[in-house]
Amino acid sequence: MRDATSDLILERMMALHPKIIDLTLDRMWRLLEVLGNPQNDLPPVIHVAGTNGKGSTVAMIRAGLEAAGKTVHVYTSPHLARFHERIRIAGKLIDEDALTVILDECYSANGGENITYFEITTCAAILAFARTPADFTLLEVGLGGRLDATNVVDRPAACVITPVSIDHQQFLGDTLAAIAGEKAGIIKRRVPCIVGPQEPEGLDVIETVAARHMAPLLAYGQHWHVSREAGRMIYQDETGLLDLPLPNLLGAHQVQNAGTALAVLRHLGMEETACEAAVTRAEWPARMQRLRSGPLVDAAGQAELWLDGGHNPAAGIAIAAHLAEIVQRPTYLICGMLNTKDIGGYLRPLSTATALYAVSIPGEANTLPSQTTAAAARAAGIEAHEAPDVAAALAEITRRDPTARVLICGSLYLAGNILKNHG
DSSP: OTHHHHHHHHHHHHTTSSOSOOOOSHHHHHHHHHTTOGGGGOSSEEEEEOSSSHHHHHHHHHHHHHHTTOOEEEEOSSOSSOGGGGEEETTEEOOHHHHHHHHHHHHHHHTTOOOOHHHHHHHHHHHHHHTSOOSEEEEEOSSSSTTOTTOOOSSOSEEEEOOOOSOOHHHHOSSHHHHHHHHGGGOOTTOOEEEOOOOHHHHHHHHHHHHHTTOOEEEBTTTEEEEEETTEEEEEETTEEEEEEOOSSOSTHHHHHHHHHHHHHHHTTOOHHHHHHHHHSOOOTTSSEEOOSSHHHHHHTTSEEEEOOOOSHHHHHHHHHHHHHSOOOOEEEEEOOBTTSOHHHHHGGGTTSSEEEEOOOTTOTTBOOHHHHHHHHHHTTOOEEEOSSHHHHHHHHHHHOTTOEEEEESOHHHHHHHHHHHO
8 A cells, every 4th residue: 555655645735735726936945945955956957838738848858868868857747647647757757665755755844834735746856856866857837837836947958838828817817928928937047948839929928038038049930940741740940950750649739849849859969869759759648649448448349539638729729630630430529627727718629529428527626517518518519418427428429329439538637537547
């Protein structure tokens, strides 16, 4: 029952602050000071913010660096099945014993003071990274950037901003410019910033912040370009052209994410072999992932079963674009979402789906009730039904259409439940 050890400490950490999200860096600075300021002892940091594609971009950067023989620490969130997924030390997921020790140390050092779950676990990751040699540290922002718990490194090797879109308005602002300003808060004085494709309004803000900090920008469309041509991916910057396979992570949007990762790798001086590995070896579950084993796949019979954790309008557009590219067959959605998301904006691009089966996300207090999701689907022009859970929805779909394509979608929390309990 060793897993219960870290789980118990994590449960205690959840009780240290009345809010799940409370954006400020004050509590981070306090605890990091008690811990000896480990953020100053990290291997060179690549700090990644953005609304969409952060995780995929981090996965590709990691694949490229490791192919070049580099050791890499990686911090991502949220996890899907187990907390351990968030902390990868020198290429390997943190083990239970190491996680328990580092969490307990941070919990004790905090002394019962107010601190959010994400803040104290981020401190734990930073402390673990500082104590283990590596060539690079990849830090993925949790929410926003300016006041995110990861934004405590004064001189990263590079900052990265993936595409910015409307999401988390209650914390980041209700305009693209405001949200881009929060994401651009990771930009540091004279530190290069690699910028993925952006809307003009967002790019203007990022450029303004970068100029204020005298931070060199390497922006898509200006300093580097990426496109899909004849079944290949073409990347070009001032150092030359790369003709590479398409990313193994599925979806047209992954070409843009791959371009951002390649821009980072090229900035770090990696060779073409590392760049090819970035697009062919990256692993990132629940991003248009074809499920091929497990009880749900067994129950699906001849039906295709897919899983995606995207949850905002940009994700809906990306999923729709991918579905339009692959062999056509009736597509059914099993959808569960959180009540903090723009469900209408997410579902409208998916209006060509044959039908949607709405579920509530198990164990999530902020889940949208299935009836609310179903009503939103009907408003988006999708035939909609309610189901008590994913297994029941899948059974109904396969009775109706044994060779259907079924996409479980709408939330990383739903995706994590599937991978943990049905994978």
